[in-house]
Amino acid sequence: MVEAVTVEERNVLKSVAVLTFSAGFVAQFFAQGVSLFLRDAGVASNVIGLIYLAAIPYTLRFVWAPLIDRSSLGGRGRFDRWILVSNAALCLLLVVLAVLKPSEQALLIILVVGAAMLVLGTLQTALGGLLVEGLSATLYPRGASLQAATSAAAGMVLGGCVLYLIGPLGWGPVVWALFTVCLAITVLAALALTLDHNATASRGKQPRLWDQFSVFKDARARRLLLVSVSVSAAVVIPYASKSVLLIDAGFSISDSGLIGIVAGNAAGFCGALLVRPLIERKGGYFALTLLAGLNVTVVICLILSLGTEPGAAAIVTLVLFANFSVFAAYTAGRSVLMPLCSPGQQATQLASFVGVEAVLYLIIAGAGVSSLDKVGLIPLLSVGAGLSLVGCLLASRARDRPTVVAS
Numbered sequence: 001m002v003e004a005v006t007v008e009e010r011n012v013l014k015s016v017a018v019l020t021f022s023a024g025f026v027a028q029f030f031a032q033g034v035s036l037f038l039r040d041a042g043v044a045s046n047v048i049g050l051i052y053l054a055a056i057p058y059t060l061r062f063v064w065a066p067l068i069d070r071s072s073l074g075g076r077g078r079f080d081r082w083i084l085v086s087n088a089a090l091c092l093l094l095v096v097l098a099v100l101k102p103s104e105q106a107l108l109i110i111l112v113v114g115a116a117m118l119v120l121g122t123l124q125t126a127l128g129g130l131l132v133e134g135l136s137a138t139l140y141p142r143g144a145s146l147q148a149a150t151s152a153a154a155g156m157v158l159g160g161c162v163l164y165l166i167g168p169l170g171w172g173p174v175v176w177a178l179f180t181v182c183l184a185i186t187v188l189a190a191l192a193l194t195l196d197h198n199a200t201a202s203r204g205k206q207p208r209l210w211d212q213f214s215v216f217k218d219a220r221a222r223r224l225l226l227v228s229v230s231v232s233a234a235v236v237i238p239y240a241s242k243s244v245l246l247i248d249a250g251f252s253i254s255d256s257g258l259i260g261i262v263a264g265n266a267a268g269f270c271g272a273l274l275v276r277p278l279i280e281r282k283g284g285y286f287a288l289t290l291l292a293g294l295n296v297t298v299v300i301c302l303i304l305s306l307g308t309e310p311g312a313a314a315i316v317t318l319v320l321f322a323n324f325s326v327f328a329a330y331t332a333g334r335s336v337l338m339p340l341c342s343p344g345q346q347a348t349q350l351a352s353f354v355g356v357e358a359v360l361y362l363i364i365a366g367a368g369v370s371s372l373d374k375v376g377l378i379p380l381l382s383v384g385a386g387l388s389l390v391g392c393l394l395a396s397r398a399r400d401r402p403t404v405v406a407s
Contacts, residue, residue, distance in 0.1 A: 005139065008134070009134065009135055009136065009139060012130060012131065012134035012135060012143075013135070013139075013142065013143065013146060015130070015189065016127055016130065016131050016143065016146060016147060016150075017146050017147075017150045018150075018185055018188065018189070019083060019087070019123070019127055019185065019189060020127060020146075020147050020150045020151055020154075021150045021151075021153060021154045021185070022087070022154075022181060022182055022185040022186075023120055023123055023124060023127070023154075024150065024151035024152075024153075024154030024155065025154040025157065025158055025178065025181055025182075026090060026094070026116070026120065026178055026182060027058075027117075027120050028151075028154060028155045028158050028261070029158055029162070029163075029174075029178055030051075030054075030055075030113050030116065030117065030120075031055070032158075032159075032243075032260075032261060033158070033162075033163055033167075033174070034051060034109065034110075034113060035048050035051055036163075036167075037102050037171050037174075038051075038102050038106050038109070040102075041101075041102035041103040041106070041171075042103060043102065043103070043106045047106050047107065047110075048106075050107070050110050051110055051113065053110075053114070054110050054111075054113045054114035054117055055114075055117055056114075056117075057114060057115075057117045057118035057121055058117040058118070058120055058121040058124075058358075059121075059355050059358045059359055059362070060121070060355060061118075061121030061122060061124065061125050061351050061355060062125075062212045062213075062348065062351040062352040062354075062355040062356075063212060064122070064125075065125050065212065065347050065348040065350075065351035065352065066208065066210075066211055066212065066345075066348045068082050068122070068125055068126055068129065068347045068348075069129065069344065069345055069346070069347045069348045078129065078133070078347075079126040079127070079129050079130040079133075079347070080130075082122060082123075082125075082126035083123060083126045083127065083130070083189065084186065084189060084190055086119050086120075086122045086123035086126065087123065087182065087185065087186040087189060088186055089119045090116060090119050090120065090123070090182055090186075091179060091182050091183050091186060093112055093115055093116045093119065094116070094175055094178055094179040094182060095179060096112050097109060097112050097113070097116075097175050098172055098175040098176050098179060099172075100112070101171070102171050121351075124351075125347050125350070125351045126347060127147075128346070128347060128350040128351060128354070129346040129347030129348075129350065131143045131144075131147070131338070132338045132341050132346035132347075132350060133343075133346050137338075137339050138280075140334070140335050140338040140339060141276050141279040141280045141284070141331070141335040142276065142280075143334075143338070144276075144279075144330070144331045144332075144334035144335045144338070145272050145273060145275070145276035145279075145331045147334070148268070148271075148272035148327045148328075148330050148331045148334075149269050149272040149273050149327075151268075151327075152265040152266070152268035152269035152272060152323075152327055153265070153269055154265075155261055155262075155264070155265030155268070156261075156262050156265040156266055156269065158261065159257055159258065159260075159261030159262040159265065160258070160261075160262045162174055162177050162178070163257055163261065164254065164257060164258065164262070211345070211348060212348065212351075212352050213352050213356075214342070214345060214348065214349060214352070215340065215341065215345075215348075215349035215350075215352050215353050216352070216353075216356075218340055220340055221337070221340050221349075221353060223394070223398060224333065224336050224337060224340075224353075224398075225353065225356065225357060225360075226391075226394060227285070227288060227333075227391055227394045227395045227398065228288070228329065228333045228357060229357065229360050229361065229364075229391075230292075230387050230388060230390050230391030230394065231288050231291060231292040231295065231329055231388055231391035231392070231395060232295070232325065232326060232329050232361075232388070232391075233364060233383075233384045233387035233388050233391065234295040234296060234299045234325075234381065234384035234385045234387065234388035235295055235299070235321065235322040235325045235326060235384070235388075236322075236326075236361055236364050236365050236368070236384065237364070237365060237368035237369065237372075237380050237381070237384060238318045238319060238322040238381070239319075239322040239323060239326050239365075240365035240366075240368065240369055241365075241368065241369045241372060242256075242259075242260040242264060242319045242322070242323075243256055243260055244369065244372065245315050245318070245319060245377070246259055246260055246315060246316075246319065248315075249311075249312045249315040249316075250312060251312070259316055259319065259320075260319060263320060264319060264320060264322075264323040265323065267320040267321070267323040267324040267327075268323040268324060268326065268327030269327070270324060271323070271324035271325060271326070271327040271328035271331075272327045272328060272330070272331050274328070275287050275291070275328040275331050275332055276331060278290070279331065279332055279335045283336075283399070284332045284333065284335040284336035285332075285336060285395050285396075285398040285399060287328070287331075287332040287335075288329065288332045288333065288336075288391070288395040289392055289395040289396045291325055291328055291329050291332065292388045292389070292391045292392035292395055293392050294325070295325055295385070295388040296385050296388050296389050296392065298321050299318075299381050299384065299385045299388070300385055302314055302317065302318050302381070303378055303381055303382060303385075333357075337350065337353055338350070368380050368384075
């Protein structure tokens with residue numbers, strides 16, 4: 001049976017794709033580009049390390065997510081005004097960043113990045129709520145795949161067309177390029193895109209301001225969190241430490257950027273798209289089971305081939321596979337999660353789950369990267385493979401209904 005996609009649902013998919021590209025474009029610059037410019041300007045590593053603190057508002061967006069679910073900011077819809085206001089605020093913050101100088105105002109740049117990450121967190125929360133509320137359950141795999149793929153595409157464009165081509169011109173031109181893209185998409189969203197599938201709030205009980213973790217009252221959400229984190233444990237460390245691994249393997253900064261950002265996001269783009277048909281026919285947990293098994297198999301094969309002196313080819317393979325698997329697992333996990341969100345609480349519950357999941361990933365990645373020099377890559381990969389094997393067993397015991405493929 002084939003279910004048609006309504007005009008409203010197509011509008012939601014188009015809007016989410018364009019806005020996710022814009023958000024991912026800027027977010028990946030904050031995550032992977034700012035530190036490069038600060039270091040190039042001679043800023044000390046202890047100051048650059050504060051970039052990770054600037055990311056905290058993004059992971060804590062579930063704290064104010066109930067406000068997004070409860071307020072329409074003007075009544076057009078529950079999410080569209082939040083999206084437009086967040087984009088406008090992001091444009092203003094990029095203007096501020098463009099006039100700052102990395103060599104003289106590094107701390108101020110990091111502070112502005114923190115404010116921008118708060119805005120990006122609000123934007124992603126509203127986009128998540130729009131995606132869950134605006135699509136039927138059969139379209140959730142398509143929506144999750146679309147978000148992951150457009151985020152990866154944003155990283156490819158950032159690495160290949162901005163950092164690689166415009167980067168040599170300096171900090172200002174790069175940030176102005178980001179501003180131009182963000183402004184254009186903000187104007188497009190305001191004038192041309194239909195954001196909410198209708199202008200009324202979703203039916204259902206809206207969250208109280210202290211209901212940030214209401215999603216975890218559902219045992220299925222708790223199980224999914226355990227499965228999601230354990231499935232990706234084998235690839236989280238190589239995904240998080242790809243720059244370090246590539247530099248240690250003998251690649252230059254520019255080559256590392258091309259491999260880690262451009263090629264890595266290309267691999268993630270493929271992962272997000274290729275896993276979608278599997279989810280639609282067999283279910284998200286089936287896809288997670290296969291991914292966990294693939295993670296274990298690939299990592300073990302690479303461990304056997306790495307030896308005491310990891311070769312460049314093996315490191316590149318590990319980095320690209322890690323990107324492929326992370327984006328594919330994101331797509332499968334979101335496809336399982338979205339049907340669990342209660343009407344009227346979509347933004348809150350999605351943001352709560354994603355926030356807790358991100359904190360766990362940061363803990364694993366931080367511990368792994370910080371101990372990489374002392375422990376070594378192979379022992380860390382071995383532990384990760386063991387956790388992914390546990391995730392494979394857990395995912396294989398969980399079941400979700402295959403979705404109907406939408407045309």
